[in-house]
Amino acid sequence: MLEALDTIKTTALSELKKTSDKETLRLWYSTHLSKNSPLIESLRNLSNVAPKDRPAIGKHANQIRNILEEAYKEQTHYLHKSTASTRQKHTDLDITLPGRSVNRGRLHIATQTLRRIYTIWADMGFQIYRSREIETDELNFELLNIPLHHPARDMWDTFHTNTPGVILRTHTSPGQIHAMRANAPDPIRVILPGMCYRYEQITARSEIQFNQVEGLAIGTNIRFTDLKGTLTDFARRMFGNSTRTRFRASHFPFTEPSAEMDVECFLCSGEGCRVCKKTGWLEILGCGMVHPAVLTNGGYEPNKYTGFAFGMGPERIAMLKYGIDDIRHFWGNDLRFLEQF
């Protein structure tokens, strides 16, 4: 009896080795381990065996059953692996064929750039404050220390509407007055993004509408050194961790002292290239300490409060970063342009 069981075992194991796929494996299982197989039948018919032999035979039959079950599992695993590899070899799949087309949506590159700017400033505690585009001369100019007929007005070519004294804002700076009047005398840390308009010919370099992001920080202890440190932090986040900045004196009627911030050209690392006109530096933003007249107009006493302000052009930044040579691409919205971003 025990020998018969051993023969079953030997035969089964040798036949198992011959199985080559799911089907033969299934057949093997039904022959050797199913309810009707000799091994399982012998276990079921143990009562026919002499009682003294029963424990030994039962034990042996169960051991064989476990061995075969284990071997079956191994063979299943083995065959699964080998059929998987065979399948790849045998079919004619050209894995380089293009995949099924998916329609990908995209944000406009101007929005992408704005969002990057928002994120960086948000991390530094500057919140977004938006204000209107059709403005009064008073908000756009006079309250920003640019009186009527003042020579400084030459700096902005303005679109006027048919309503006297109502213009398209030439910069986001009127937002400074809105933000100050909404918050005075509390401290302020905001950025003011939005569309601005200038009366200019549309060329590769100049547009009639463009985004600007202005920034404003006001408090009882905001200093020019803070302006430099904060804007340098921004430049590192925007243009790369090793970016260097430099500040040059400049003039804006609503700040004093006023400065231009240049960043080291991130395309040539300051070596000099076509984009930076071989100077190694790129003019990125204008900034300065808020002019006392503007503080007063916004509701802050200049002898108690100080502040800084800055302004940058997201489209200009995008042009530099992505080598865009024509500003008209932005509002031209040619998908062949937009789909590159």
Next chain:
Amino acid sequence: MKVPLSWLKEYIEITLDPHEIARLLTFAGLEVESINFIGLPQPDQLQNQTSIYGLKWDRKNIVVADITKVEHHPNADRLVLAQLYDGELTHTVLTGAPNLFQYKDQGKLAQPLKVAYAREGTQLYDGHNSSQELITIKRKKIRGVESYSMACSEKELGISDEHEGIIVFDSDAPKAGTPLVDYIGDAVFDIAITPNMARNLSILGVARELGALTKTPIDPPTANITISKSIQSALAMPNIEIDEPELNARFTATLIENVQIKPSPYWMQLRLRMSGMRPINNVVDVTNYVMLEMGQPLHAFDYDVLRNRSETKVPVISTRLPKSGEKIVTLDGINRNLDDFTILVADNTGALSIGGIMGGSDSEVSDDTKNVLLEAASWDLINIRQTVTSQQMQSSQAGYRFSRGVSPEIAARSNLRAAEMIRTLGNGKIIHNLIDEYPHHYVPNTVKLPIGEIQRSLGVDIPTEEVVSILIALDFTVEQKKNILHVTAPAHRLDIGIAEIGTADIIEEIARIWGFENIPETQISDLMPRQENNTLLEKEERVRDILVNLGLQEVITYRISSPETEQLLHPIENGPYVHLANPITPERSAMRRSLLSSVLECAQDNLRFQQRIALFEVGPVYLPELSSSDEQSSLPLEAQRLSIVISGQRLSLSWIDNRVDSMDYFDLKGIIDELLQAAHISDYTIDDANHPSFQPGAVAKLTIDGSQAGLFGVLHPDIASNYNLGEHLTLAADFDLMAFVDAMPDQYSSKPIPRFPAIIEDIALIVGDSITNAEVVASIVKSGGATLTKVQLFDVFRGEQVGANKKSLAYRLTYQSEVKTLTDKDAAKLRNKIVKTLQKELGAQLRSE
């Protein structure tokens, strides 16, 4: 403002390289945009914003030479042969320069002509090419005479555009053979002068800045006239009357008699041309020269014209506002109708010039002028600016300077300086002293600067002695009283304000000269303001993100459009608009009222190149009939809208499935369904609508929370034909963004994943054709209750089998309980209830029945 280095060096001793000077000036707020190197070698790279250009002159090959004889060319009337000595040899040089023709065939010249000579092989600019094209001088025969070198024009040397003749230097030029670069080699800085730096619209002003930056004293030009006391003048000086001292603070005049009008010496012409001005004659050139040098515009009158206009021969010059209807013909030949605010220089006969901007043609200095009356006056900058703008005289150099501010204190000095130069260069006489009417005297401005203010604003401690030294270098006078500096501005500093504004102005000066690069960087230590969400913006950005996730491309279009453009989309309702008073083009004449119109234009432009477009824009329209609620003034409402346009093939061409299906209403509807779902907006309805821009029957009205959100559907074929949109359907949506934003919840609840199995079954209904899917679904949802978790329409069928005016709708219903496993019996019960309700409410029948 163009500033030749050689000219600067007349007032300041400076040995720095041009690029170092450019760097200093640029960092101090005088942005040097470019340096034109005239003959001098150029540095490789500049570490500032300055671009460089210019032609380097070879020291050996470009030299001063003497023309000793000019002879005719044997075979060409328009060429001459010049005999020229270059310090070593005598050469024959061919030239067509018209300014040599006067010397033709006169034998040896009494005094040789000093010229700029370029030897064989030299690189120069081509004088006959309109751009700067380099050529090399080669040996060749011209009309039978050999030529291998040349006498140069300014253009060929890269000095200016002048190519009328060759350069003929003044007779005191250095000896033949001197390298030209040693004589007139130069660097011309082109400096952008900001409005607050009007004082630097002069060589002297720039020299002063450099002086302060390098702590070098400057040596201003002399201003003395030589009066011929021994001679009695036949001419009396005019009487000056100032009617409007507020507009004309000062008026000075000098008289230079018996002047010979002739060309200026070469050195003066050269400086004028390097500074971008055209030489005319010695008198006009001196007025321009002194304006560039000192910053004071001057005007020269032909005094005999003025005398002849006066009965007594003693002109009375008054400065006054125009009489009604008064006109003047200015130097540029324009007959101008004068504005009532324009200040004139006039005599008893009428207007002589527009004060501070441009002279009249009647009293202009001509070749016949003998006696020159020279005016140097002060004018109110605002008033001048108004006239410049109104009369469109922006090209006037005088108007440009006066409209930015010229100190009245420099008028007399400048007049004396110019008068003396005219006297010398025109061999004239000055007999009378300067007349000086100065009714509106300059009052010095003293500003208090508490020392602590510097630290409060700049954040850096600059030693007080350094502060004082900076201010003194800028010509301020400083008096310290305890912790306050009393700072008095020099007369040329009209930009320094009063009181606390003046204090800020002074601090800026200190920072500028101290150097921004010497101010450290710090983090803000001030109190962080209260942080809040910008919910509106966040939701707007969320809408953008959802649409991008749905495969749409964001566009941003021009917000300035025109009624004509928008009429293509909205033929009936059209306005009112915010019109521009000064549009750049008729197509951009008003602020848009329709966002969809802009996006359709964009779709049209793209469909020329694309098989599929799916565009959206979020942006404002401008509605003047509605004003913003948060404004006291009635400015137009800027309403945020959302527009979508899709058209063309559903998928791009593919090897897997090369059917080319066009998008239809349901592509757009799918986007809107998903948008609403992703925005967690549940309270909305979609109803039939009617709008002239959309195709009847294929347009829907979206209502969110009971308020109109807008329309979407198939663009009306008549409207589509106004555009170039191709053969595909155009699907468009035009929504009020606020309807979405207002309904988007700040938060919402999630549901647990069901623990019990679902039962899914399909039902097919036959309903009347006019019954909508929305009605059927509403009925099913209502009767299905909470156990019915999903209703999906999967088939719509019309045909004989279902009968006329009827359709079959097939739905897959999902039943699932949160508390137990549903039995088939539960499902059948629910299904019966749903079907009965449908029968009762909508007359629907099960299709199997």
